Amino acid sequence: MTDPAARSTAVIADAVTKFLRRYLPFAQMEEAALQYLAANLDLGYYPKGTVIIDPAQAEPRVLCIIQRGTVQVVPFNAMHGGDTQPVSLGAGECFSVSALLEKRAVMAPYTATADTFCYELPAGRFPELLNRSPVFREFATRYLTSMLQESRRQMQLDHASAAGEQQAMSRSLRSLVARGAVTCLPQTPVGEVLRRMRDSKIGSMLVVNDGGQAAGIFTRHDVLDRVALEQCNLARPISDIMTPDPLTLPAEASAYDAALLIAHRGIRHIPVCDEGRVIGVVTERDLFALQRVSVRAINQTIADAASIGGLQFAASDIRRLARSLLGQGVAAEQLTLIISTLNDALVRRVLEIEQAEFAVADIRWCWLAFGSEGRYEQSISTDQDNGLIFDAGDADPRPLRERLLPFAQAVNRDLDACGFPLCKGNIMAGNPQWCLSLGEWREQFDSWITDTDPQALLNAVIFFDFRPLHGDEAPARMLRSHLSGLAQGNSRFQHQLAQYALETRPPLGRISDFVTDDGEFNGTIDLKKSGARLFIDGARVLALATGVLHTNTAQRLRQAGLRLHMPPEEIASISDGFFFLQALRLRGQMAADSAMGAANRINPADLNEVDRRILKESFRQARKLQSRIALDYQL
């Protein structure tokens, strides 16, 4: 009563609090946190049809809680004609939690579909709310998880490629014709037009009048009919033989519109106009180039490639696709799977091409992938890790090896040319040491498993994640089952492998959140060595102990976890941790293409609050996996 201001704000804050208490998660929120929220809200009004939050904004300025009205959002995937239903939000629902958490723009516009009042928490207060309310934090992160799951569910392999294609096709024509058009006036002589078309290497000449409007178009196609066969006088003005009044599209039209027009009218060139003036020409080829970067198209390019040159294009397309998919927020699991699948196709095609050059068809051989490729976890920049296995029966393997080696070496060189650098440790099929018969591979693994030498163990670890990639898979399968039985029956080896998996501890600090490195990489964490590898090594131990044959880390965790009766949520959160680290690595590789060493490094201070929190949680999951192994093996 003595402080008039306090008395007055209370009336409104009480009303707001009362409102919030009617809805989850606010109903369960801690009293003090709820009061903090209520005391920091504004009230915004959006008439029907207003876009409240737009993907064009860097990140939402506010957290909106709908007080009255309805807001609609079309889930990301459906934006370009998918079949996802728009989601309607009503009183008490809030948006966009995930965009605020991740400090990014929303994926799709939030539009008021009725006159709407929204309580609004300024984005700057959002972290403090998370801080003050464990209940809200739980809600927000669960929200994030459910969003991640949703995006994973929707972005299955085929969807992901379609989404990439569709997004490209929704680009405006303005962005496609940035080059500017080569034009001429209607009175320009035909001969000069032809010369200019040849000199600028263009397929069409746009004829514009003084005002810059499209008067006509003349394409290379027309040369045959209208110039050569008609024996047209090259001094005549181009206006005599051009196609007058061509169909045009506005700059705001999409690539999709242009593709439709091209398909319907059977034309190859469309002038693009901005306020009546021609700004460029979009061609069938431009559109084709857009569509090219999709999983299906890359597969086709690979299948059609007759030479290594063709495959080099496909390899760079794979990288472009990976970039674009990562940019669209495709989950790391899908992304690494897509990359691995396409790389597999590429390696197979290289093998097919080289097979024609070398007479090895009579030998039962199989190309093996090791390491990340063997685990289906390839990221963007990976060097080669491969080998050959062949069936020599009871005969001497050496003559067969002599025939296979030149072939394998050629393949290694080709892969290098396609952007998969040669392995520094020389773990490649072209190395006689790793081009072995089934019998030799068996002996090799036997000695690694029975040997107590630490280097032997290291070898076993690298080779353990092998999988057959191309050729006759029978010898590879036999090797796998031999190995599985051997390792499962050898507790000393398992013990050693477990010890190896626990050698590196997650970089979690007692005082500060993270333990970072010194020296050259001061302040950073190696996401591969002290991150992803903890999961990979741990999953390998579990797979080995339970006889799981799969090489993929997530699959190993899921299948082995099931056999070990681990709760499904626990398995899921361990995999989530692994994939978050993989996603961070991918992001880093995109950013620092050149510096391989730096690509796997991250400075936790550079991350946003939520990513930092998830990173910490991911390391905790690694620690959980490690302590499980430590318990099982009494380490």
Added chain:
Amino acid sequence: MNWLRRLFGFRPRLGTDQLLALAAHEARPAPPPATPLATLRFVVVDVETSGLNPFSDRLIAIGALTVEDCTVRLNSGFEVVLCQPQASTRANILIHGIDGTTQLGGLAPATALIHFLDYAERAPLVGFHADFDRVMIDRAAREALGQTPSTVWLDLAYLAPAVFPGLALQGLDAWTQHFDIENHARHNALADALATAQLLQIVLARAIATGITTLGDLQRIESDQRWLSRC
């Protein structure tokens, strides 16, 4: 005695601080007519009085709320109770709920009004039937401060029908009901101000959408509507 004071232009004695505060208020720049509505700060005002006679009833409390960037700043609520020489009638207390003790324990009118002016700065003051709020505040200011503050007033009772010409609605309750605006506590100065502020938001959004984008535009359609309603 009030009428005598008014009649003879009695100038109240103010402290130096109060005189300085008043001078400071008058010295603040008022928003020019070209100020865009989208970002202008408005102060929505609602007064509680001892009755409905603008000439004889007393100002008991001022409630105010800021609308800025077309957004209600919910935590900007301002309310001040003016010290009354005697409590208002029981029937009146039942309307606004400001009891006798609170009325007698309010701030000295000069102090209360200066608080209000400091809060409002030179933002346009907005009310529904704002003429009443304006007369009550101006009268109290003349008595307590010896002058009426220079302020732009905007009346939603004219602005709302001006931008929604199809709706023949009378009174704040009719408008808030039409737009489904909830009032948490009718006749609480601040709760009323909140309902009024929401009506202002709706009016502003409609005005901006129809090309009325500056303070000057808004003042013009308000005075046009006043003239219309007199016909």
